[in-house]
Amino acid sequence: MKRLALAIGTVVVACSAMAQKSASDGIAEYRAMLQDGNPAELFEAKGEDLWRQKRGPKNASLEQCDLGKGPGVVKGAFVELPRYFADTNKVQDLESRLLTCMETLQGFNAADIAKTPYGKGEQNNVTALATWIAAESRGMKFNLPNSHVAEKTMYEVGKRLFFMRGGSHDFACATCHGEDGKRIRLQDLPNLTKNPGDGAGFAAWPAYRVSNGQMWSMQLRLNDCYRQQRFPYPLFGSDATIALGTYMGVNAKGAESIAPAIKR
Structure with a gap:
């Protein structure tokens, strides 16, 4: 009987492992099928147009926006963000840096954009811009700078936030x-x-989130993670989310970007 019980247990464990592998493989195949028609391409096109379009109170484009590699240089910028910027004396991720450029170059009010409800107005445009800029670095390896004292500080803050338990669910x-x-x-x-x-x-x-038909940037992904943890919803472009992005981005050194991707 002991041998029979052991044999049955082995079969159950093996079947469970096979089912787990099958589920993971099935999801991967599902994403691969959707990738050919990824709706993110529509957001890419919109973002590229917004980058070159003269808009805002100053009637200017974003073509002189410095994302870390010099004014107007887009390719390769995404895989080096968040990073320190001397003009703002801050570590900024892609979305918060775009807010800075939209304010200084085009005359928009960055604080007002950050307060805009998700998916509306200029915040929706920030997501489209981030999608196009990310696509320009697709296939490149992440290599965030981490030498400036502000970058190192943000990394350590992000690390502490990553492990900090709280909210109603701890x-x-x-x-x-x-x-x-x-x-x-x-x-x-x-x-x-x-x-x-x-x-x-x-x-x-x-x-692109297939389940809700929405395009999510990293800012929105992190904000929703906080919502699911039952934390207070962070302000768009908050220091907390930038610190978390710095921690994860530095840890991802050498990983290849596939953004904009497609998710369930």
């Missing part, structure tokens, strides 16, 4: 993304305390 980012082999609803959860690999975690956003 959750932290690390609850879902702090170790290998975790899953939720048949979906693998990447370990973001280290390089999760090409196209995983930080290297996959902005992404």
Whole structure:
């Protein structure tokens, strides 16, 4: 009987492992099929047009916006953000840097844009711009600078926030993304305390969400993570989300960007 019980147990474990692998493979195949017609391409086109279009109170384009590689240089900028900018004396991610450029070059009010409800007005345009800029670095490796004292500080703050538990459910980012082999609803959860690999975690956003038909930038992804943890919803472009982006981005060094990706 002991041998029979052991044999049955082995079969159950093996079947469970096969089912897990099958589910993961099935989701990967599903995404691959959708990728050919990824609606993110529509946001890319809109973002490229917005970059060159003269808009705002100053009737100017964003073509002189410095994303870290010099005024107007877009290719390769995404995989080096967040980073320190001397003109603002801040570490900024892509979205917060775009707000700075929209304010200084075009005359928009960055604070008003940050307060705009998701998916409306200029905040929707920021998402489209971020999608196009990310696409210009698709296939490149993440290599965030981490030498300036402000960058190092943001990394350490992001690390502490990543492991900080709170909210009504006592959750932290690390609850879902702090170790290998975790899953939720048949979906693998990447370990973001280290390089999760090409196209995983930080290297996959902005992404189009099939489940709700929306385009999400990394800012929006992090804000929704806080919502799910039952934390107060962060302000768009908050220092907390930029610090988390710095922590994950530095950890993702060498990972290949597939953004804009497609998600369930």
